[in-house]
Amino acid sequence: MRISLSSYFAAVFLLAIVSLAVLAPVLPMKDPVVMDVLKRFAGPSSANWLGNDAFGRDVFARIVHGARASLSVAVLAALASAAVGVVVGLIAGYFRGWIELAALRPMDIILSFPPMLLALLTVALVGPGTVTLTLLLSILFVPTYARITYGETLSVRNLEYVDAARALGHGHARIMFRTVLPNVAGPVFVQFSLVVAACIVLESGLSFLGLGVTPPNSSWGLMIRDARPHMGQNPMGLIWPCLALVLTVWSVNRLCDQLRDVLDPRGAVKLLPAPGLLRRWARALPQPERRDNPEGRLLDVDNISTEIRTARGTINAVDGVSLVVNPGEVIALVGESGSGKSVTGFSIMQLLPYRISRVTGGSIHYSRDPEGHGPLERLDRLPPESYRQYRGNEIAMVFQEPMACLNPVYTVGRQLAEAIRAHDACPTAELRKRSIAALADVGIPDPARRIEEYPHQLSGGMRQRVALAIALCGNPRLLIADEPTTALDVTVQAQILELLDRIRRERNIGLIFITHDLGVVAQLADRVVVMYCGQVVEDGSVEEIFYHPRHPYTRGLLDSVPKHGELGDKTEKRLLSIRGTVPSPFDLPSGCRYAPRCDFARPACDKGVPVLETVEGRHTTRCRRWKDIAL
Numbered sequence: 076m077r078i079s080l081s082s083y084f085a086a087v088f089l090l091a092i093v094s095l096a097v098l099a100p101v102l103p104m105k106d107p108v109v110m111d112v113l114k115r116f117a118g119p120s121s122a123n124w125l126g127n128d129a130f131g132r133d134v135f136a137r138i139v140h141g142a143r144a145s146l147s148v149a150v151l152a153a154l155a156s157a158a159v160g161v162v163v164g165l166i167a168g169y170f171r172g173w174i175e176l177a178a179l180r181p182m183d184i185i186l187s188f189p190p191m192l193l194a195l196l197t198v199a200l201v202g203p204g205t206v207t208l209t210l211l212l213s214i215l216f217v218p219t220y221a222r223i224t225y226g227e228t229l230s231v232r233n234l235e236y237v238d239a240a241r242a243l244g245h246g247h248a249r250i251m252f253r254t255v256l257p258n259v260a261g262p263v264f265v266q267f268s269l270v271v272a273a274c275i276v277l278e279s280g281l282s283f284l285g286l287g288v289t290p291p292n293s294s295w296g297l298m299i300r301d302a303r304p305h306m307g308q309n310p311m312g313l314i315w316p317c318l319a320l321v322l323t324v325w326s327v328n329r330l331c332d333q334l335r336d337v338l339d340p341r342g343a344v345k346l347l348p349a350p351g352l353l354r355r356w357a358r359a360l361p362q363p364e365r366r367d368n369p370e371g372r373l374l375d376v377d378n379i380s381t382e383i384r385t386a387r388g389t390i391n392a393v394d395g396v397s398l399v400v401n402p403g404e405v406i407a408l409v410g411e412s413g414s415g416k417s418v419t420g421f422s423i424m425q426l427l428p429y430r431i432s433r434v435t436g437g438s439i440h441y442s443r444d445p446e447g448h449g450p451l452e453r454l455d456r457l458p459p460e461s462y463r464q465y466r467g468n469e470i471a472m473v474f475q476e477p478m479a480c481l482n483p484v485y486t487v488g489r490q491l492a493e494a495i496r497a498h499d500a501c502p503t504a505e506l507r508k509r510s511i512a513a514l515a516d517v518g519i520p521d522p523a524r525r526i527e528e529y530p531h532q533l534s535g536g537m538r539q540r541v542a543l544a545i546a547l548c549g550n551p552r553l554l555i556a557d558e559p560t561t562a563l564d565v566t567v568q569a570q571i572l573e574l575l576d577r578i579r580r581e582r583n584i585g586l587i588f589i590t591h592d593l594g595v596v597a598q599l600a601d602r603v604v605v606m607y608c609g610q611v612v613e614d615g616s617v618e619e620i621f622y623h624p625r626h627p628y629t630r631g632l633l634d635s636v637p638k639h640g641e642l643g644d645k646t647e648k649r650l651l652s653i654r655g656t657v658p659s660p661f662d663l664p665s666g667c668r669y670a671p672r673c674d675f676a677r678p679a680c681d682k683g684v685p686v687l688e689t690v691e692g693r694h695t696t697r698c699r700r701w702k703d704i705a706l
């Protein structure tokens with residue numbers, strides 16, 4: 076990134092003025108308060124570089140000491156207000172609800188007062204002085220930071236990389252400060268420059284009015300106040316403090332603007348350390364209910380329903396879904412867009428859209444025993460803090476769009492290191508080695524170089540491999556992959572599928588593969604669960620689903636797949652599409668939800684929702700007519 080010449084100038088000017096201000100007491104300078112009436116309005120000389128003011132005081136010394144007062148008040152106030160405002164904005168935007176209300180209302184109250192009026196009132200009541208001024212300015216500018224951070228947090232909090240951080244089992248504080256904050260830091264930096272500038276101007280204004288820094292101390296506002304009555308006689312007395320003021324304000328703005336560009340997205344802001352305490356606390360939280368696991372299942376989702384509240388009303392995005400995953404087994408969850416596949420995955424991961432959705436019924440059990448047959452633990456009743464023990468460590472998730480779920484401001488190495496550290500206390504010296512090994516494991520060439528790169532420097536396929544490497548850092552035994560290949564081209568798609576298959580076999584991971592592409596399913600899955608309008612309409616082995624479908628919707632999906640030799644002659648015919656469209660979740664048919672689009676529907680199909688009937692073994696269908704129709 077190119078740094079402009081004006082930024083260099085701003086940096087040099089600020090460095091000079093700040094150094095002078097800090098070192099003022101030890102520099103061999105004139106005393107800024109000592110008067111010499113004989114030198115009244117004397118011009119610049121080798122002894123007095125910028126001349127003398129109306130009381131014969133050295134103007135250069137007063138400018139430097141004025142910088143000390145103006146800058147310390149402004150920077151301290153801007154930092155204090157930033158510290159409070161950013162935390163308030165983050166908490167309000169991240170948690171929302173009543174916390175949002177409680178955090179933001181006081182901000183609105185402060186904002187409703189014009190700053191100058193409030194400053195005048197307070198200083199008039201408390202009395203002028205540097206400490207009062209700093210405190211006052213700090214309070215005045217908290218709301219501006221809070222509102223900016225709040226707005227930015229709202230736009231970031233639902234992005235996939237925040238979900239991915241949750242999926243890794245990170246706590247709220249860690250997500251807020253290490254995932255969300257770096258992504259909202261840009262506007263906060265710009266705001267910091269504006270607040271410093273505004274504080275310098277306000278301090279000068281109040282000192283000019285005699286309500287800020289008090290004589291004999293020096294400040295730029297006081298200098299302007301002293302020079303104003305003599306501006307005809309000695310215009311330079313006014314120009315020097317004004318010039319110092321303008322150049323400082325401009326330099327701060329310029330520099331913060333450039334800093335924002337440097338830090339986002341190709342730099343990293345160092346933030347709070349990992350809250351290990353929260354992790355330890357999570358281990359002491361309520362433990363799940365247990366039940367026997369004679370069949371050795373890894374995951375047993377039984378009849379879960381999930382509702383989502385929208386502006387138009389509440390929808391049952393998932394309605395009585397059951398599925399079972401055994402260790403090392405691949406379950407493909409297929410169906411058209413909006414059939415509830417992702418919501419099923421999010422329900423298992425407890426990553427449903429915050430506050431607007433919840434699992435309303437059914438149960439989700441998971442076995443932590445790597446040997447199988449260990450007890451099944453009930454996850455759906457666990458409080459979120461307890462559930463975090465499972466996310467990342469036991470159950471991980473990869474998402475459709477890797478660019479959106481990788482944090483754009485961190486290098487690949489740092490994101491891997493975070494993921495590794497989230498699961499075990501890996502020593503810093505080993506982190507790099509383990510990050511490189513994790514990348515090599517997902518087939519990334521030259522991993523030592525790649526860990527130094529940012530997500531935008533990688534191809535789509537590589538990003539997905541990185542996302543997978545991050546998801547695997549906690550050695551999960553169940554992986555939910557939500558359309559991980561949809562955003563990739565066909566060749567890369569095939570490579571990612573091969574990779575998933577290899578990793579699954581090597582680690583005996585159970586995989587729920589969410590897709591709308593039956594072609595992909597044939598390559599990877601052991602079983603297929605077909606979903607339509609939030610319900611499972613057919614569940615069977617790959618052979619049963621591909622060669623002996625027992626639901627007309629499954630047949631329709633199969634007919635929509637482009638010709639694939641390995642699927643047998645049934646698909647080697649003209650490409651068909653299912654007529655009609657998926658019904659709106661607000662207006663679902665009262666009987667079989669597929670009936671309006673089904674070529675085999677009879678009037679009886681509209682009466683009551685059909686139940687899942689067993690065809691044979693674990694093969695089930697939600698079609699009343701499966702015995703009568705030839706598919």
Ligand SMILES: Nc1ncnc2c1ncn2[C@@H]1O[C@H](COP(=O)(O)OP(=O)(O)OP(=O)(O)O)[C@@H](O)[C@H]1O
Pocket residue numbers: 383384385390392410411412413414415416417418419428591660
């Ligand atoms: N955050 C949300 N707010 C409102 N409705 C939602 C939200 N997320 C999902 N839905 C609704 O829930 C239903 C199921 O959505 P879901 O994303 O699970 O479908 P899907 O089968 O995964 O589709 P796709 O293949 O397009 O991802 C849809 O009707 C969808 O509109």
